[in-house]
Amino acid sequence: xxxxxxxxxxxxxxxxxxxxxxxxxxxxxxxxxxxxxxxxxxxxxxxxxxxxxxxxxxxxxxxxxxxxxxxxxxxxxxxxxxxxxxxxxxxxxxxxxxxxxxxxxxxxxxxxxxxxxxxxxxxxxxxxxxxxxxxxxxxxxxxxxxxxxxxxxxxxxxxxxxxxxxxxxxxxxxxxxxxxxxxxxxxxxxxxxxxxxxxxxxxxxxxxxxxxxxxxxxxxxxxxxxxxxxxxxxxxxxxxxxxxxxxxxxxxxxxxxxxxxxxxxxx
Ligand code: DGL
Numbered sequence: 255x256x257x258x259x260x261x262x263x264x265x266x267x268x269x270x271x272x273x274x275x276x277x278x279x280x281x282x283x284x285x286x287x288x289x290x291x292x293x294x295x296x297x298x299x300x301x302x303x304x305x306x307x308x309x310x311x312x313x314x315x316x317x318x319x320x321x322x323x324x325x326x327x328x329x330x331x332x333x334x335x336x337x338x339x340x341x342x343x344x345x346x347x348x349x350x351x352x353x354x355x356x357x358x359x360x361x362x363x364x365x366x367x368x369x370x371x372x373x374x375x376x377x378x379x380x381x382x383x384x385x386x387x388x389x390x391x392x393x394x395x396x397x398x399x400x401x402x403x404x405x406x407x408x409x410x411x412x413x414x415x416x417x418x419x420x421x422x423x424x425x426x427x428x429x430x431x432x433x434x435x436x437x438x439x440x441x442x443x444x445x446x447x448x449x450x451x452x453x454x455x456x457x458x459x460x461x462x463x464x465x466x467x468x469x470x471x472x473x474x475x476x477x478x479x480x481x482x483x484x485x486x487x488x489x490x491x492x493x494x495x496x497x498x499x500x501x502x503x504x505x506x507x508x509x510x511x512x513x514x515x516x517x518x519x520x521x
Contacts, residue, residue, distance in 0.1 A: 256477045259284035259487070260468060261320030261344075263311040265296035266490075267405070267497050268438025269326030270504035272349065273486060275465035276324075280472075284484035286320055290517070292491035296329040297371025297398055297437070304373060308334035309341060310518035314489070316342050321477050324468060325349065328436050328460065329371050332379035345471050352467040353434050353460030354383035360456045361432040364390040367425035369397040370436035380436055393428040397421040397437070404439040405500055410446060418443070418450045432456040442503065488512045
């Protein structure tokens with residue numbers, strides 16, 4: 255048992271979908287969240303840059319004595335886990351494997367689609383994880399325009415619907431029966447995906463899959479906290495205002511206290 259918080263980092267606000275899932279599943283746990291709002295987006299950056307940023311973010315969390323680190327950002331998870339695992343002295347979890355495992359367990363026809371940022375898709379991380387799990391056909395599609403749509407709050411907007419239709423068309427033509435929502439922002443669009451894709455495609459929310467894995471890792475390491483409800487603390491690297499405005503949409507409640515800090519270099 256450990257009272258230390260679970261550390262979660264993301265490029266910005268999107269990782270709050272993972273915090274929300276952890277809070278729901280593990281209400282006794284406290285979460286310490288860092289959103290690298292000064293350096294987002296990660297999805298269009300090179301793997302080298304994303305690895306450097308991820309390591310700096312994770313080191314900030316371990317300096318605060320978190321008991322494990324969750325890379326909530328799919329782009330960060332797709333490239334930085336080996337370096338984080340080598341460097342940090344605490345268990346590290348990314349969102350790729352939990353999402354891939356969930357997709358592999360729900361697909362009936364073995365045809366899985368994955369959407370994510372350019373960085374996530376071009377890393378091949380989901381494709382490899384799914385192939386390793388025996389999924390025979392994986393179709394991957396970058397879907398970067400959905401990130402600003404979600405941040406704008408266009409969760410049920412005809413333009414967002416048209417973008418989903420455009421991105422998922424090629425995947426549907428490949429005959430997928432399961433779609434991995436491989437980006438922190440996409441779970442907020444689940445109702446719209448449902449509307450566009452109908453009931454015949456399973457939607458895999460990597461945030462929910464990651465929360466289940468957090469519980470597993472805490473149990474395996476004897477770190478799960480019992481008792482009363484935990485609290486969340488939030489840190490960002492740019493001024494908190496925009497983060498606070500959008501956070502409610504991702505977390506489902508307001509985040510009145512957000513602290514601005516600096517990690518690494520911003521040049
Ligand atoms: N958090 C990122 C992800 O899940 C999306 C936003 C970004 O590109 O930074 O891949």
